[in-house]
Amino acid sequence: MACKRESSVFEYPHKNEREPRTATSFDNSAEKFSFIVHSDLTGGERPGIFEVAVEQMNLLRPEFIVNVGDLIDGGPADSISWNSQWDWFDERANHAKAPLFYTGGNHDLTGNFAQGIWKERLGRPYYHFIYNNTLFLVLDTEDHGKERHDEIEAIRNEGVRIYDEEGPVAYAKSTYARLPERKWGNIGPEQRDYMIKALDDNPEVKWTFLMFHKPVWGNPEEKNFKAIEAALDGRNYTVFHGHTHNFLHRERNGMDYINLGTTGGSQNTTIGRSVDHFLWITVDEYGATIANLLMEGILDKYGNIPAGGDSLKFETK
Numbered sequence: 001m002a003c004k005r006e007s008s009v010f011e012y013p014h015k016n017e018r019e020p021r022t023a024t025s026f027d028n029s030a031e032k033f034s035f036i037v038h039s040d041l042t043g044g045e046r047p048g049i050f051e052v053a054v055e056q057m058n059l060l061r062p063e064f065i066v067n068v069g070d071l072i073d074g075g076p077a078d079s080i081s082w083n084s085q086w087d088w089f090d091e092r093a094n095h096a097k098a099p100l101f102y103t104g105g106n107h108d109l110t111g112n113f114a115q116g117i118w119k120e121r122l123g124r125p126y127y128h129f130i131y132n133n134t135l136f137l138v139l140d141t142e143d144h145g146k147e148r149h150d151e152i153e154a155i156r157n158e159g160v161r162i163y164d165e166e167g168p169v170a171y172a173k174s175t176y177a178r179l180p181e182r183k184w185g186n187i188g189p190e191q192r193d194y195m196i197k198a199l200d201d202n203p204e205v206k207w208t209f210l211m212f213h214k215p216v217w218g219n220p221e222e223k224n225f226k227a228i229e230a231a232l233d234g235r236n237y238t239v240f241h242g243h244t245h246n247f248l249h250r251e252r253n254g255m256d257y258i259n260l261g262t263t264g265g266s267q268n269t270t271i272g273r274s275v276d277h278f279l280w281i282t283v284d285e286y287g288a289t290i291a292n293l294l295m296e297g298i299l300d301k302y303g304n305i306p307a308g309g310d311s312l313k314f315e316t317k
Contacts, residue, residue: 032284033132036062036098037211037260039242039278040070042107044266049276049295052309053263054095056298059306060280064098066136068242068260069105069213076157077113086121101129101138105213105243106182109142111153126191128198134283135205137195137228139212141185141241152181184222185214185243192224196231207288208237209281215241215259217252229253238288240279247292248272256290263295267316276314 010026012019036057041050057065072085093100104125109115118125125140144152159176171177199208216225232253239257245268247261259272260279267274280291296314300306 029284031132031206032282033063033134034280034282035131036060036065037240037279037281038065038067038263039260039265040068040105040245040262041264042070042073042105043245045073045264046266046312048308048312049262049264049314051092051095052305052307052312053276053278053295054092055300055306056293056295057278058095058097059298059300060293062098062280064131065096065100066138066209066211066240067100067103067263068211068240069103069109069141070107070242070265071102071105072108074107074110074114075160077111077153079113079117082114082117083121086117101136101211103138103211103213104140104142106142106185109140110149110156112146112149113153115142115149126194128195130202130205132283133204133206135198135202135208137198137208137210139187139195139210139216140191141187141212141214141216142181143188143191144181144186145188148181152179155179156182180219180221183214184219185212185216186219186222187216187224187228189224192227195228199228199231199235203235206236206285207283208232208235209288210237210239212239212241214243215257236287238281238290244268244271246270246272246274247277258290269316274316 038053071089075081102122104118109118109125115125126138128135128137155176159171159174162174163171176182216222217229237255239255240260242260244259245262245265248259248271250257250259258279261273261275261277263276263278276295278293280293282289294314296305298305304310
């Protein structure tokens with residue numbers, strides 16, 4: 001089959017001669033596809049970065065794009081402000097040539113009001129899809145339940161007020177700063193069952209990817225995500241998440257758990273590398289290959305960072 005496919009796209013007219021190449025087949029498997037994962041752009045968005053990222057992704061021509069949340073800043077319950085923020089993100093995201101799949105972060109989904117805006121504009125806060133026999137699970141780590149959503153929203157609003165009026169030192173002592181849900185997030189039982197069913201319904205996929213915002217497994221009291229991990233046992237999978245605004249690779253259960261840095265958000269050097277980047281993932285019948293692309297190194301044909309990016313700073317050291 002490889003020879004047949006090759007003959008339809010490649011011709012070398014010098015028959016019966018040595019050929020000036022290495023491999024005799026091309027890396028063009030029908031099973032192969034590539035997609036991009038980008039990270040947080042809010043929580044202190046730095047102007048211009050995300051616009052550059054979209055143009056860079058257009059240069060690379062992935063088949064689709066997925067993010068790991070924090071797409072807008074959010075704020076108190078104000079439908080005009082929230083809708084205008086979503087309009088601004090959508091306007092920029094719509095410049096991407098490839099489809100872009102949304103994942104919700106704490107800025108996008110904290111509180112019942114935020115969850116309602118998301119559902120009105122985008123539908124489900126968690127979902128799955130299949131592409132080329134590969135399963136994608138997109139989770140909502142702000143899945144706290146209606147009553148707890150109201151409590152967390154009030155605590156968060158007070159934390160934001162303290163930060164704005166009293167500064168980061170006072171904020172670090174606030175209830176919100178010390179809230180387990182702020183750090184780890186949460187997965188509810190209905191979402192747990194949904195994801196396990198998606199896994200059970202698709203046992204023969206070649207790879208499974210999980211996208212979500214917060215490192216929910218870090219909470220020692222958390223059980224629902226651990227049940228999803230148990231359902232993943234025996235299959236190949238990769239986890240992508242954001243939230244901390246720095247890059248960090250972990251191995252958990254023998255698999256890659258990748259904490260993305262930023263694609264325009266405020267940068268944090270306290271844990272890992274703080275850099276604007278996105279991931280280029282290629283999947284074929286043999287597995288998944290991950291390339292980490294720094295935005296400062298993706299140039300157009302003129303040797304420039306597109307969309308005026310030459311004047312921007314992409315990494316804090």
